[in-house]
Amino acid sequence: MNWMLKFGLQHRVLLLLMLGVLTLAAAGGIQLLQVEAGIGSMVSKQNPDYLTYERVVDEFGSDQRTLVFVRDPALWTATKLAALKTLHERLLALDVVQGVEDIFTLRSLRGEQGRISSQLLIDHLPENQAEIDQLKKDILYNPLIKGNLVSATGEDLALMLSLNSKALQQMDHQQIYTAIQQVIEASNKDFERLFQIGSSRIQMEMEQTLFSDMRTLAPLSAAVLLLVILLFMRSAMAAFIPLLTASISLIWTLGMMGWLGIPVNILSAMLPTLIIVIGSTEDTHLIASFMAAKKQYPQRDVDFCVQHMLQKMTLPLLLTVLTTVLGFAGNIFSSMDMIRDFAIASSFAMLANGVITLLLVPVLLTLLDRRDLRQHSGVDESWFSNLVLKLNQQSNVLFQRVLLAATVLLCAFFLFEASKLYVSNDPMSYFKQDHALIQDANAVNAHLAGIKTFYITLESDTDQAFLRPKNLQKLADIETFIDRQAVFDRSISLVDYMKLLNREFHVGDEHWYQVPNDKGMVAQLLLFMHRQELKQYVSHDYRRAVIVVRHHISDSNILNRNVAELRQAAKEIAGADMGVFVVGENLMVNEQADMLLHAQIESLMIFLFIIFLLMSALFTSFKGGLIALVPSVIPVVLMFGVMGLLEIPLNPGTAMVAVIAIGIAIDSTIHMLSRYNVHSRNMGDAVLATQQAVRDEAFPMIATSVALALGFGMLLASDFAVIGQFGALAAATMLFALFANLVVTPLIMSRIRLVGLYDILALSIDKEALRDCKLFHGMSDYQIRKAMLISEVIDVEQGRKVIEQGSMDRCMYLLIEGEVDVVHHAKGGDETIARLKPGDIFGEIAFVHAMQRTADVCAVNAVSVVKFDCDRLKNDLRYFPRIVAKLNFNISYILGERLAGTLKD
Amino acid sequence: MHAALKIWVATILITMLMSVSVELTPVMAAGVTLKQMSDKHSQQRAKLSATDIMQESLKRHELYPYVYEEQTLVMVDDQQRHDVRRLYRYSRIEPDGAFKAMIKFVYPELIAGSALIFIRHPDGKRTSQLYLPSLGIEPIDYVGGVEDGQLLGSEFSVEDLMPEDMREFVYHREKDIVDADVVYFVLQAFPADGSHIRRTYESRKLLIRQDNFFVAQIDYRDKQNHLIKRQTRHDIHQVSGQMWRADMVIVENYLNHYRSILKIDRRVYSSDYVPESMFDVAQFGVVKRQVSEPQDISQPESASAMHEGETP
Incomplete structure (x- = not known):
């Protein structure tokens, strides 16, 4: 990787040119971007009910209709009815409207002694108030209209529009909405309240909110980012x-989406913010490292500092980019198009940003005004570090245990709260409660049957099955069950019409409001229904019948539970000889909620496993991998707890927080553990190494976490509730992760020993010298490197003592560079017993038995020795049992040889 | 035999020649050529008012007092699925001008015997009665609302099944049109002021063939002048004299894209087939049972019956 980065540095113009060409090519793809803000993208095409749903919709008509809601206390007056008629005619005159179902098109059926009347409810406008009152009475008499199209008080009324399929192919939902809205606005003055609600409006509102979010969130995030960076780094x-x-990453991402046909959806509104906020952390790390190098090596030129920066940061940055990409890609296998598309786009964005940052930032640093970067050293980092260190330094064992116990208790409490977590995937819940669409939907739901629809289809193999009273009774029984459930607003089927016809043909006697008991009667009563009315409820061959259920439930959990109950009951009522299907787009969207939960758990588990493997490999220990997960799991537990506590549902927005948060939080853990490793090796003292690691990492960790939290917090400005919830939870999770990484991670890591894979690979050893070293006899090159890294490497200047005669310690040394003399001080004078070369070991007796050193070991020239501390190795036995056991075996062997030699002498 | 045949042929030719001579003598005497005669007819037709045309059409085709028809009604939905019903239709025009009609279903079996009577009284008032076998023998007064409303699940309306009531409309003549070498009068019919009959359409456009004054097509338009329904008449043939009839009528609803096709399988002009008692409410159930017997229809027609091709 380094060669590529260095190549970029050496061929800056070529690199800039390549990036420019790629950016231009990507920009070309932006024109091809498609917007998919519809409900369709929330439904999985793999859903087993999808085909049935399509068949039902094809046969019985779409559940996507537009409702025009009218409210006026004085609706039943000549003036208002005339205005309503005008509205009806204007709507009907629209090319996009195929039909309007309302009080002007519906027929009334009234039976009296020797007389039956089946006619339009209003075939002319009533001329006096008495006629109007009678009309209102007639309308509210009809159980199929009352509560369905006209509220019980008569003050609220619905005009159901069915849209022209040809016009739908030629017009987009914006045009459809606008055409209907123009008519509504012309009649607005005539009624207290008048609005439309339906799929075209929902889609239009989603798109408008999406574009509005994209316009506002990106500049807000950029402003916050600028402020945070200026605050922490004081550099423009x-x-x-x-x-x-x-910006370049965003162009690449949008371009990729355009070229590959990945549509922009409501989650895409977050992309600019995510790229700006998360992407900036990598830039910040690089720039901070560059500035540190400038500070450390004031005399060196910019190129040197950039090289130094790359050497130090490339691997950690690649790892953090990888984990972040994995975090976003965690949902790439989601069955929901919306989440999958977002996962592809966002993981690409993170990858592109990582590549662009690693390629472009070094070049930019060498090209941009160096004074600006040199002059400012940023805020006083010590203030942050000291704050954290204070906590750590005061941490005696008891305090640490209390802190860990408190964390465990906190997690337990939040885990309990997380059990209250519920899932919601209702499209209407994507909007904020004060959104006009939600207000309007609430108005409809308060007075009329809800605007959401699903179907219960009964299917028989027998021809004309639903002309038989026995089968019609099954429909009636299912509807009775629905009434008993008392959660759905309304159900209508062929049976309701049959009951009404039966009653009215029996002089309106309520006793006859039942399914006719004779097949001939059913067929003859059906003469009074037009096929157009019937086709909504029964198939042409009368083999399939459908119950249309309307509701306003927004909680997926309640809906799914009741639908499952209904499905079971319907199957039992229908019997084994009939197929029962409960389908609806709204149901499938809500059923996705269950899948969402399962997918969320699955993605989380897979991602944690991947991170575990990655960390285990990185720190060459499964225990290390497990421990590295702790700081990532804590914020996720806390996040789910907060969701349960504040009753925030798991939805397509919030479902992504956990994996994304882990992907980002693990970066800080990697940085922290890597620093601890370095210090641990150099210092030998775990507590000191921990404190130093905290001192090193606290500032960048706090800076990036605060920047991320503020950046995510900006998503609260979104008009989408789901995005706002995502932003708030992601921000909180960033702060939880900060707590975990600064407080919990140090407590844990001070108790462990880790060796980084990179350190093992990068360790420079004199293979020649160590080849014959008895201490490493029988060990692989990898094990030798690891053994050296779990020990302490000490550099000793010429003439200094590595061991002093008479001192007491339990260490053994391996000379890896230079030469040492073993000098014994006696009364008769000093005697040089031996001169040792690289590969030789010394001090092994004190290692196995505590005793005073019998000789000095002095550096003949500058030497490097590996120090093996007995107590430390005992401790390390827990973490690296094979290597320590091998070392102990070899030490025993060496001691045995010595003993044998002494006896021989 | 050969000589006899020659004489027979010669007699026919002479008779034909004489007939033509007799017909053409006054014309020729007046010095008018055939082309001039045709021009004259055109001029006469050009002078006809919309009301004249409508009256002539009604007079020629619609006012035969007793008609019995066996019909097949095919209802086609927007997805081209068919429903077939078979029915008998009886219509009478009483001396006082009242028009009575009854349709009775004979197929499918489940609805066989169901019948609807509609009567247009001399004062223009309409009444309907309904008979459903499963409800018992008593007919029920049926109020069907608007005149042009869909009748018993089909796209036909009561209005489509009755002769035009010219009192209810105001007619305007528009420019003639020619379609497939046939010249048509074009009339616009608007509901007359003060009409108590309620309709959902705003106007009708009638295309009437100039050669026989037969209504070939009726377009129904709404307030916005959108075509909402079209009735076309097919298989037109001359019944007798100037009377023409269509053996197939199609109504196409442009709002729901449904169609209803009415095919006349058999037609008899005879008072015997349409006795007055058939419309007697008191005897309704009994009469229905009598006429519902298929063998009644297959009996040899009485001497007063006129089948298509005979002069009424």
Whole structure:
């Protein structure tokens, strides 16, 4: 990887040119972007009910209709009815409207002694109030209209529009909405309240909100980012660079989406913010490292500092990019198009941003104004570090245990709260409660049957099955069950019409409001229904019948539970000889909620497993992998707890927080553990190493976490509730992760020993010298490197003592570079017993038995020795049992040889 | 035999020649050529008012007092699925001008015997009665609302099944049109002021063939002048004299894209087939049972019956 970065540095113009060409090519794809804000993208095409749903819709008509809601206390007056008629005619005159179902098109059926009347409810406008009152009475008399199209008080009324399929193919939902809205606005003055609600409006509102979010969230995030960077780094250039890389990444991402036909959906509104906020952390790390190098090596030129920065940061940055990409890609196998498309787009965005940052930032740093970067050292990092260190330094064992116990208790409490978590995937819940669409939907739901619809289809193999009273009774029984459930607003089927016809043909006697008991009667009564009315409820061959259920439930949990109950009951009522299907787009969207939960758990588990494997490999220990997960799991537990506590549902927005949060939080853990490793090796003292690691990492960790939290917090400004919830939870999770990484991670890591894979690979050893070293006899090159890394490497200047005669310690040394003399001080004078070369070991007696050193070991020249501390190795036995056991075996062997040699002498 | 045949042929030719001579003598005497005669007819037709045309059409085709028809009604939905019903239709025009008609279903079996009577009284008032076998023998007064409303699940309306009531409309003549070498009068019919009959359409456009004054097509339009329904008449043939009839009528609903096709399988002009008692409410159930017997229809027609091709 380094060669590529160095190549970029050496061929800056070529690199800039390549990036420019790629950006231009991507920009071309932006024109091809499609917007998919419809409910369709929330339904999985793999859903087993999808085909049935399509068949039902094809046969019985779409559940996607537009409702025009009218409310006026004085609706039943000549003036208002005339205005209503005008509205009806204007709507009907629209090309896009195929039909209007309302009080002007519905027929009334009234039976009296020797007389039956089946006619339009209103075939002319009533001329006096008495006629109007009678009309209102007639309308409310009809059980199929009352509560369905006209409220019980008569003050609220619905005009159901069915849209022209040809016009639907030629017009988009924006045009459809606008055409209907123009008619509504012309009649607005005539009624207290008048609005439309339906799929075209929902889609239009979603698109408008999406574009509005994209317009507002990106600048807000950029502003916050600028402020945070300026606050922490005090450099305009440091603020400019992340914005530039984020902009290019955004162009690449949108271009990729355009070229590959991945549509922009409501979750895409977050993309600019995510790229700016998350992407900036990598830029910030690079720039901070560059500035540190400038500070450390004031005399060296910019190129040196950039090289130094790359050497130090490339691997951690690649790892953090990888984990972040994995975090976003965690949902790439989601069955929901919306989440899958977002997962593809966002993981690509993170990858593109990582690549662009690693390629472009070094070049930009060498090209941009160096004074700007040199002059400012940023805020006083010590203030943050000291704050954290204070907590750590005061941490005696008891305090640490209390802190860990408190964390465990906190997690337990939040885990309990997380059990209250519920899932919701209702499209209407995507909007904020004060959104006009939600207000309007609530108005409809308060007075009329809900605007959401699903179907219960009964299917028989027998021809004309639903002309038989026995089968019609099954429909009636299912509807009775629905009434008993008392959660759905309304159900209508062929049976309701049959009951009404039966009653009215029996002089309106309520006793006859039942399914006719004779097949001939059913067929003859059906003469009074037009096929157009019947086709909504029964198939042409009368083999299939459908019950249309309307509701306003927004909680997926309640809906799914009741639908499952209904499905079971319907199957039992229908019997084994009939197929029963309960389908609806709204149901499938809500059923996705269950899948969402399962997919969320699945993605989380897979991602944790991947992170575990990655960390285990990184720290060459499964225990290390497990421990590295702890700081990632804590914020997720806390996040789910907060969701349960604040009753925030798991939805397509919030469902993504966990994996994304882990993907980001693990970055800080990697940084922290890597620093601890370095210090641990150099210092030998776990507590000191931990404190130093915290001192090193606290500032960048706090800076990035605060920036991320603020950046995610900006999503609260979204008009989509789901995005706002995502933003708030992601921000909170970033702060939880900060707590975990600064407080819990140090407590844990001070108790463990880890060796990084990179350190093992990068360790420079004199293979020649160590080849014959008895200490490493029988060990692989990898084990030798690891053994050296779990020990302490000490550099000793010429003439200094590595061991002093008479001192007491339990260490053994391996000389890896230079030469040492073993000098014994005696009364008769000093005697050089031996001169040792690389590969030789010394001090092994004190290692196995506590005793005073019998000789000095002095550096003949500058030497490097590996120090094996007995107590530390005992401790390390827990973490690296094979290597320590091998070492102990070899030490025993060496001691045995010595003993044998002594006896021989 | 050969000589006899020659004489027979010669007699026919002479008779034909004489007939033509007799017909053409006055014309020729007046010095008018055939082309001039045709031009004259055209001029006469051009002078006809919309009301004249409508009256002539009704007079020629619609006012035969007793008609019995065996019909097949095919109802086609927007997805081309068919429903077939078979029915008998009886119509009478009483001396006082009252028009009575009854349709009775004979197929499918489940609805066989169901019948609907509609009567247009001399004062223009309409009444309907309904008979459903499963409800018992008593007919029920049926109020069907608007005149052009869909009748018993089909796209036909009561109005489509009755002769035009010219009192209810105001007619305007529009420019003639020619379609497939046939010249048509074009009339616009608007509901007359003060009409108590309620309709959902705003106007009708009638296409009437100039050669026989037969209504070939009726377009129904709404307030926005959108075509909402079209009735076309097919298999037109001359019944007798100037009377023509269509053996197939199609109504196409442009709002729901449904169609109803009415095929006349058999037609008899005879008072015997349409006795007055058939419309007697008191005897309704009994009469229905009598006429519902298929063998009644297959009996040899009485001497007063006129089948298509005979002069009424």
